[in-house]
Amino acid sequence: MAEPTAGLRIYAEWMFDGEEVASEPGVVLELQGSRIEKVEVGANPETAALRFAGCTVLPGLIDAHVHLSFSAGSSHAEVVRDLQSASPEQLLERAARHAQQALASGITTLRDCGGPAEVPYVVRSLIRQGKLPGPDVLISGAPITTPQGHLHYIGAHARNASEIERRAEQLLEAGADFLKLIVTGGNMTPGSDRLGCQYEVAEIAGVVRCAERAGTYVAAHVLNREGLRRAVCAGVRTLEHCSWRSGPASHEFDENLARIMRQQGQIASLTMSAPTWRKVVPGTSEIDPELFRDLDDRFASERQMLDCGVRFIVHTDAGVRQTPFGVSLIYGIRAAELELGLSRVECLRAVTGYAAQALGLADRGRIQAGKRADLLIVAGRPWYDLSALHQVRGVWCAGQRCS
Ligand SMILES: [Zn+2]
CATH class of the missing domain: 2.30.40.10 (Urease, subunit C, domain 1)
Structure with a gap:
């Protein structure tokens, strides 16, 4: 360099x-x-x-939620297979390629929200030492999850409050920039239910305290409204996906909860991965018919939240199915303009000034x-x-x- x-x-x-x-x-x-x-x-x-x-x-640009080690394969199953079948060298090579693709499209900061073992640490340090071209990378290391929970195959497993806090301390000691906590089930883990919750408010609050003692914060994966409520009550800083899902095909906005989010300055980190690009990229509406069915509902609930004055950013979750590094962030904010009715200046802020503030990065x-x-x-x-x-x-x- x-x-x-x-x-x-x-x-x-x-x-x-x-x-x-x-x-x-x-x-x-x-x-x-x-x-x-x-x-x-x-x-x-x-x-x-x-x-x-x-x-x-x-x-x-700042993409506040990506997974450098994920392959962006055609389906969730393929992404998981690509993750489990790759050697550490292959994972590292993939992550390095993704970092380069992001940088070439103008992304100069990436927040990696979960990767296997040492890979995120190694990528971050190679880039910082100038041995690998890439954006500045912030990492959570392994996400904290239950032994059978969402992302368990790359997770730091914890079943109760004391295990959670021990994991949090280990990750911070290993050099995690922030902590990622899986509060609800997720879409890409077989057997995981996105309508279920993995942790109680008191357990989530324990992780928040650990992070704050170390001068950092928690990013929580929340794919349903009850999980969102728990994460908000526990004082989580960035609410990843920030879903108001209340049932298999429904979203229900809760104004009182949104008011608390606004008062506490918590950040809705909105996911604009490939299945949300229906108005921008032809063919993407077929990626997930089940998600597509209530996409209008999802966007309506998010719009109500934004109207309440909740702080927000937009990310891609790049690395998940059909969401490659680089172009996805532009597709994502273009979709956010059309689907959430954001002004173009708001879209630009969501991946620059707002994103830096949300991540506590005062220098950019x-x-x-x-x-x-x-x-x-x-x-x-x-x-x-x-x-x-x-x-x-x-x-x-x-x-x-x-x-
Ligand atoms: Zn993610």
């Missing part, structure tokens, strides 16, 4: 800074090492060494002096058309040009 660039000046015609669109055209960013040194709006392009006319600069997510020089340059203006994000012209990660 190249040495960090010193004093490089980059011109772009437009800017989205992670929160708003710049008030006038013509932006020059000056990078110093891994940081942004200066941001000049209404600047003269002639003062920049690199010029991107007709392009927008925005913060490098915005284009400001002093922030990490994580930048994406695309042709056109994504606040007019999000598909401009597919037209990548340049990617910088911590001041190094990667694409």
Whole structure:
């Protein structure tokens, strides 16, 4: 990898800074090492060494929920098989390839929400040492789950409060950046019931306390409304999938619960994996007829939650069936615009400024002096058309040009 660039000046015609669109055209960013040194709006392009006319600069994107070791195979069964049949070397090679694909499409931060054994730790450290090209990766290591529970084949098993806390401490000692807790059943584990719950409020609260003592937080997998209620009451920070599912084919929004989420500043981490792309990518509505049946219901309940003022981010769950690394985040926010009625600027915030705040990453997510020089340059203006994000012209990660 190249040495960090010193004093490089980059011109772009437009800017989205992670929160708003710049008030006038013509932006020059000056990078110093891994940081942004200066941001000049209404600047003269002639003062920049690199010029991107007709392009927008925005913060490098953040995908807050992925699984680098998962294969994105055609079905849940295939993804599980690919995970169980691969050697540690093959898993590492796959994860490395995925990290590279993400970076090439402008994703400069990934949060890995669960992978087998050492793989997430090794990928993170190879990238940080500059031995592997990739975004900055945050990891949970193994998800905490019950011995037969969702993701048990890669999980840190725990049956009760004391086992859960012991697992949490082991993961934090091993270097996990945050903890992932499987509160409800999941779709991709045979025998797991997405309508069932795996842990009680007091057990979840125990993990939250462990994480907080170590200066971090819990991300909880919640695929039904009762699980969501338990995770909210226990003080979980990011509510993964954040589902209001109340029955096999129904979702039921609960305004009181949403109010608590808003008051406690908890974050709805919304999943826009392949089965949600029906209005963006042809054929994806056939991926899961069962999920498709109540997709309208799902989006309606999420829209009600957003109307209540609950903080939110959008992620892909990349690595799960038919959800590859790279393009999926753009498909995901394009689907979020059409399905959840988000404005295009809200969609951009959900994967930049909002995402950095949700993950407690104060050093990124915005284009400001002093922030990490994580930048994406695309042709056109994504606040007019999000598909401009597919037209990548340049990617910088911590001041190094990667694409
Ligand atoms: Zn996941």
